[in-house]
Structure formats: C-alpha cells, structure tokens
Amino acid sequence: MKKLINAPDAVVEEALDGMTAAHGDLIRVHRYPNFITRADAPIRGKTALLSGGGSGHEPMHGGFVGRGMLDAACPGAVFTSPTPDQMLEASKAVNGGAGILHIVKNYTGDVMNFEMAADLARAEGIDVESVVIDDDVAVKDSTWTAGRRGVATTVLAEKICGGAAEARMPLAPVADLCRRVNANGRSMGMALSACTVPHAGKPSFVLQEDEMEIGIGIHGEPGRHRVKLESADRVAEMLLEPILEDLPFKSGDNVLLFVNGMGGTPQIELYIVYRKAYEIAAKHGLKVVRNLVGSYVTSLEMAGCSITLLKLDDEMVKFWDAPVVTPSLRWGA
Amino acid sequence: MKKLINAPDAVVEEALDGMTAAHGDLIRVHRYPNFITRADAPIRGKTALLSGGGSGHEPMHGGFVGRGMLDAACPGAVFTSPTPDQMLEASKAVNGGAGILHIVKNYTGDVMNFEMAADLARAEGIDVESVVIDDDVAVKDSTWTAGRRGVATTVLAEKICGGAAEARMPLAPVADLCRRVNANGRSMGMALSACTVPHAGKPSFVLQEDEMEIGIGIHGEPGRHRVKLESADRVAEMLLEPILEDLPFKSGDNVLLFVNGMGGTPQIELYIVYRKAYEIAAKHGLKVVRNLVGSYVTSLEMAGCSITLLKLDDEMVKFWDAPVVTPSLRWGA
Incomplete structure (x- = not known):
C-alpha cells in the first residue's frame, strides 16, 4: 500500500x-x-x-x-x-x-x-x-x-x-x-481502478488492465457490469443514457451537468468526458446552464468518474x- | 494504459x-x-x-x-x-x-x-x-x-x-x-508512482511497491534519490528541510505554505502532509499566514506531492x- x-x-x-x-x-x-x-x-x-x-x-x-x-x-x-x-x-x-x-x-x-x-x-x-x-x-x-x-x-x-x-x-x-x-438529480459512476482502504492495505477489488466497472459506488461497490475498456466518449454515453431515461430528462429542461472525478483521474480527462457529456445533453435538447467539473466526491485514489444531471428550477439556480x-x-x- | x-x-x-x-x-x-x-x-x-x-x-x-x-x-x-x-x-x-x-x-x-x-x-x-x-x-x-x-x-x-x-x-x-x-519561493516534490503519457502508453518509470522518488520533477524526471517508502511525516521533513535551508527561511518570516498534489493523491493525504509541514514550519519560527492545499500543478495521475514555501512581503499578501x-x-x- x-x-x-x-x-x-x-x-x-x-x-x-x-x-x-x-x-x-x-x-x-x-x-x-x-x-x-x-x-x-x-x-x-x-x-x-x-x-x-x-x-x-x-x-x-x-x-x-x-x-x-x-x-x-x-x-x-x-x-x-x-x-x-x-x-x-x-x-x-x-x-x-x-x-x-x-x-x-x-x-x-x-x-x-x-x-x-x-x-x-x-x-x-x-x-x-x-x-x-x-x-x-x-x-x-x-x-x-x-x-x-x-x-x-x-x-x-x-x-x-x-x-x-x-x-x-x-x-x-x-x-x-x-x-x-x-x-x-441523477448520477452514475464508473471506475478504471480500485482504491485501497488504509486499514485493509490492499485494493478492494481487482480490475484487469483491459477492464472497467460501470455503475460503481463510491466505496468501490460493484456496479451494473464489468466490461472491456472503452473510449471516454463511450463511457460518457454509458453513464449518461441511463441517467437521461431515468428522470426522464426532457427537451428544453435547464440542467446542471456535473462531471466528478473519483480521486485518481486527471482534470484533463474530466474535461474530455465533460465535452462528450455536454454534447449528448445538448443533442437531447437539454440546456446546460450550470456545471461543475472536478473531483468533489471521491473514493480515495480510485481512477474513474461519475456524471450527475440535475434538472434545475429558478430557485435552485438562484441558490446555486x-x-x-x-x-x-x-x-x- | x-x-x-x-x-x-x-x-x-x-x-x-x-x-x-x-x-x-x-x-x-x-x-x-x-x-x-x-x-x-x-x-x-x-x-x-x-x-x-x-x-x-x-x-x-x-x-x-x-x-x-x-x-x-x-x-x-x-x-x-x-x-x-x-x-x-x-x-x-x-x-x-x-x-x-x-x-x-x-x-x-x-x-x-x-x-x-x-x-x-x-x-x-x-x-x-x-x-x-x-x-x-x-x-x-x-x-x-x-x-x-x-x-x-x-x-x-x-x-x-x-x-x-x-x-x-x-x-x-x-x-x-x-x-x-x-x-x-522554493519547492520540492516526490512521487509514490509514475504517470503514463498518452502517446507513450506505458509509465515513464517504475517504482517498486516499497519505493518512492524524492525530488522528482513534474514530468517524472528523476530526483535526488530513490528511497524506501516512508511515513507522511518523514516525507514532509525530507521535502521541507532542503527548502528551509535553501533561501534560507528565517525565524519570524511570514510565509505561504503550499502542499500540492501530483494528480493521483487524495485530498485527505495532502492534509496529512500539510499538518506536518505546518508543524515543521512553525518549529522553524515561520509564520504561516497564507496557504494552499490541493492538486494545482500535476503530473497527470502521478501519486505524490510537492511542498512550496514562499516568503511573503506585504505587497505579495495584498495581491494574493x-x-x-x-x-x-x-x-x-
């Protein structure tokens, strides 16, 4: 460790x-x-x-x-x-x-x-x-x-x-x-690597060099599926599609788009994910009127990200x- | 990668x-x-x-x-x-x-x-x-x-x-x-792990599980010495002692203390390093009147940190x- x-x-x-x-x-x-x-x-x-x-x-x-x-x-x-x-x-x-x-x-x-x-x-x-x-x-x-x-x-x-x-x-x-x-608000996360809890001394799970975990929790809990490594654009789709369907988010909605780093992901990669997430949201007719890009809810040094969409009303914007x-x-x- | x-x-x-x-x-x-x-x-x-x-x-x-x-x-x-x-x-x-x-x-x-x-x-x-x-x-x-x-x-x-x-x-x-x-201003950094430049596709160097690199540059350039892994407190000493001697920083100086993450280091660890760095600075008679703790100058996903001390004058404080x-x-x- x-x-x-x-x-x-x-x-x-x-x-x-x-x-x-x-x-x-x-x-x-x-x-x-x-x-x-x-x-x-x-x-x-x-x-x-x-x-x-x-x-x-x-x-x-x-x-x-x-x-x-x-x-x-x-x-x-x-x-x-x-x-x-x-x-x-x-x-x-x-x-x-x-x-x-x-x-x-x-x-x-x-x-x-x-x-x-x-x-x-x-x-x-x-x-x-x-x-x-x-x-x-x-x-x-x-x-x-x-x-x-x-x-x-x-x-x-x-x-x-x-x-x-x-x-x-x-x-x-x-x-x-x-x-x-x-x-x-709706979120979904993914991991490229596990993190190590200090008391445990070893990673909480193991991902192979060509694997990622989609739908992971912020303690490394397993998610929806473990799949082969994909591009950042495909990752953004895999996270955002279930989010969009869930609320559901509708054309014309004002939203806050939040791309969050899991702790071990460089800011430059979060912007690459944000770019695609923004594009998908726009294609869906959403107006991204506020955003946040950075590592705010982490899992120690886990590499990965989560995407959150929040449908905003005027009061939320005002207090944001x-x-x-x-x-x-x-x-x- | x-x-x-x-x-x-x-x-x-x-x-x-x-x-x-x-x-x-x-x-x-x-x-x-x-x-x-x-x-x-x-x-x-x-x-x-x-x-x-x-x-x-x-x-x-x-x-x-x-x-x-x-x-x-x-x-x-x-x-x-x-x-x-x-x-x-x-x-x-x-x-x-x-x-x-x-x-x-x-x-x-x-x-x-x-x-x-x-x-x-x-x-x-x-x-x-x-x-x-x-x-x-x-x-x-x-x-x-x-x-x-x-x-x-x-x-x-x-x-x-x-x-x-x-x-x-x-x-x-x-x-x-x-x-x-x-x-x-004086700085020194260290790494627990290497980073991978996208074009290279593999880590720029290899550190064993029980090793760290002291004095590393922000592109993974080798530093002063590769040593056995030490505690956060010892790391803070190893980085801050050469910094203190160099200017030299003197008792009574007002300083800004900056603990910077290299990209793959959790915020919680940066605070552990900051705690000891602050203690060492105080023991040296320095007045830490401003600070910064976070990942601002990174080496992609490298795990590690750097410490910077800046001797402040009134004009610097005003514009900081x-x-x-x-x-x-x-x-x-």
Whole structure:
C-alpha cells in the first residue's frame, strides 16, 4: 500500500489536524466526538445544515463547511458511517434555534445513525428534518444500501440548500428544496481502478488492465457490469443514457451537468468526458446552464468518474449562484 | 494504459473542447494555434499576463485564466513545450497596449520558445518582459532543464502578479514582483508512482511497491534519490528541510505554505502532509499566514506531492488576497 499516511489508525485524525491548520479562518474542528463546524457557528435564527459520512470521499463533506453551504460535517472512519453521538454533538453545536437539516446519503449505516441522532436531538428540543439522498441510477440495492445509493447529487443539494439557509429560509422549505434537488438529480459512476482502504492495505477489488466497472459506488461497490475498456466518449454515453431515461430528462429542461472525478483521474480527462457529456445533453435538447467539473466526491485514489444531471428550477439556480466560502467550494464572496 | 481518453492524439484538443463547454463565461479557447484567453481580453491599458507549457499539469495553466490571474495560457502537447507561434498569437490577442509579462517555467524548450515569441512580439511593437521561474531545490540540472526546474511557485507568481496587473500595475513593476516571488519561493516534490503519457502508453518509470522518488520533477524526471517508502511525516521533513535551508527561511518570516498534489493523491493525504509541514514550519519560527492545499500543478495521475514555501512581503499578501475568478482558482469576487 503506497499512501502519504503515517498509520491507518491516524488517517482521519491527522487529516483533521491538517484542515485545522489550513482553514482555521473558515472552520473549527471539534474532537471526541469529531466534527467540523463553520467558525462562526452557531448562527442565531439560521437553519443549520449538517451532513456527514465515511471519510475517503474528500473534499465531501468537511471541505464544504462554511458560509453558504454546510454548518457542520461529521467524518466517520474511512468508508464507515459516523456515529450518532458525533451527529448529536454537531447538531447541538450549530443549533441557532431555527432547526437543523440533516443531509444523509443513502447507505444503511448512515441512515440508521442519522435517524438515531435526529431522535436524540429532538429529545433535547432541537427541530430536525432529514433528507436522504438516493440519486445513483446504477443499481437498486447494493452491498451497503437498500434502495439507490446517495452519491454526487449530495454536493449539489448541500450547495443549493446552503444558499437558501444562508438567506434565512426556514427549515421546512429548506428541507423541501433539498427533497426537490434529490428528486431531480441523477448520477452514475464508473471506475478504471480500485482504491485501497488504509486499514485493509490492499485494493478492494481487482480490475484487469483491459477492464472497467460501470455503475460503481463510491466505496468501490460493484456496479451494473464489468466490461472491456472503452473510449471516454463511450463511457460518457454509458453513464449518461441511463441517467437521461431515468428522470426522464426532457427537451428544453435547464440542467446542471456535473462531471466528478473519483480521486485518481486527471482534470484533463474530466474535461474530455465533460465535452462528450455536454454534447449528448445538448443533442437531447437539454440546456446546460450550470456545471461543475472536478473531483468533489471521491473514493480515495480510485481512477474513474461519475456524471450527475440535475434538472434545475429558478430557485435552485438562484441558490446555486449564491456566494459560498468553504475550503473546497468558493465563489462570489 | 487506462485513461478516460479517446485517442492519444486528441487529448489536448478534446480537453480544450471540454473547457470551452464548461467555462465559456470565463475563458475563450482559440484554435490553430491553440491558446486560451480570458473572455474579456484584450483589456485596454492593463498589463497582460501570459503563461504556458506542456499539457498534463492541469489545472495549470489553462485553469488559471481569468479575472485577477492570467490573460492567456498556451497549452503544448502533453509534457511538451508550446510553440512560439502559439505564444505570439496569444500575446497579440491579449495585448491591451500596456505590455505583456511572459511567465515561463525553466525547461529548455519552454525558455527557448518563449524567447523566440518575445522577440517576434517585440518586432510587432508589443512590449514584452519575461520572467523564468526556477524554484525547485531538488536538482541543479535535470533531464529537460539547465539550472533549477520551474514548478509550483509558478501558480503563486501567476496569482500574485495577476492581482497586481488587475489593479493596473504597469509592466515593469509587475515583472519585478514576479522576479521577487520567484526569488522567495522554493519547492520540492516526490512521487509514490509514475504517470503514463498518452502517446507513450506505458509509465515513464517504475517504482517498486516499497519505493518512492524524492525530488522528482513534474514530468517524472528523476530526483535526488530513490528511497524506501516512508511515513507522511518523514516525507514532509525530507521535502521541507532542503527548502528551509535553501533561501534560507528565517525565524519570524511570514510565509505561504503550499502542499500540492501530483494528480493521483487524495485530498485527505495532502492534509496529512500539510499538518506536518505546518508543524515543521512553525518549529522553524515561520509564520504561516497564507496557504494552499490541493492538486494545482500535476503530473497527470502521478501519486505524490510537492511542498512550496514562499516568503511573503506585504505587497505579495495584498495581491494574493485580491479577487480571482478562473475555472480552478476563485475567491473574493
């Protein structure tokens, strides 16, 4: 295993130390239980947004804590759900009296732990709503999930709802907006190579030199099919066609097109995929009015990408464009 | 070779298509010869900044074209210098009558071609100054360079000088500022794995499972020594110690600490390296007042990192903090 780490046990803790050293102006890292809050939390009267999940998907979620996006993020061990006590303490730390939205990716452990945390928080008088993101069209059930997995639409939901909450939208409509983003977002991913979880010490699966995995999850869960390596253009088609059919996306729709790197894919390759994805979307009559190209929801050093399409309405565009100041997503302020 | 590409010959062209589709609001991609300009170029009365180099180091340089940074970037083939005609046409396209600064990384081909382009531009009545970046402390001469290689300080120079030019600083003082950034910036890199140039189809070198290369260049040029794999903390020491001695950096200095990913390294590992680098810098008495952590100067999918220290003065801080709106670096506006 070749990694820039000191010890598998220390990966998450030391990365949090690094984030503290680098971004102390934007975020605060709390310990035992571990969670990250924006430096100015809690903000009185503001709906707070909390997300979290296993580590290894950076910059999601810790890199998205800050003004205009998340109030808090709870990092679990690598590819392991955070615990209810992390979520509870984070909820208390960012509670500004206007309630908290938990944004939860659909993995069995995450859903269970976030449910427990929400119950505990409510028992302490905090108003909590939860939205489960399940945007992955690749598989119905998978290794770690009942139903569809939650993947890259999560970032879009965090940004859009973060903009709404920053504008002082109350909890119930922010939660509705989050459900609407989830209902209109679809994703699918693929891998050229596996990643290695530090504790495991070896790749979680093996792909031959001429193989790729289509429909993979962000923990390397198997997807739809393992096939022979194809061109970037064919990969874009294989990912986008099931997405287009699923919503379905219709001619004239305004969309956000998001090409996401899995961690080990050069930016130059993501642009090659984006080029074809944009062309397919345009041919389908879609208007790509917003986009994102980069590695935002990763699987450690896995090589591969995912494509996400989000059908936009005016409110989503407005809050997508709103200023955001986080370690890993920043514009407009 | 596992890559998200269509054909080795088409990589740069198709990535430029993708950038056009994604960032048409910020940049314009010109063809034959290929170069990228900010969408609003030329800007009358503004010193224009132009850089360029081989492709494969994305987001450098194309991702840094926009308000507050570069006016133009010339992408060569992968790991191959752009040609003088690209640089000349780009210079003409962004010439606002106040002269042009060419920011050149110290590789033999780049230096030669930029010199020729500067001569050609001057012959057409354009005022050109050139600054060669040579910040890599690892080796004196290397495969593709006489003298020190130009690496990650380039991004810092482009940002700081970009801020100055945006504030309408004239050409001569912008060039002086660029020389000062270069004179006060030091870098060193390492690799855990090689990368594969699309045309070559196989890795440019081989590292055993228990080996790493210290002092590597951004094209995989050999470095100081090939050694057994070490911890992230030891790697940070091995990179930072030669940097600290070289300037030398002294107790009380204000610095910018930049931990850069080589392309295939997860963000979580970069934070682990940043944590130790910050600790070493602090122990040395340095005040880390600004920082950057991410993959900005890459070698395709190479796993590894580099560390850059820049001794800051007040003017550099002011222009580092100035607004920037480019595809890959953005804040404050």
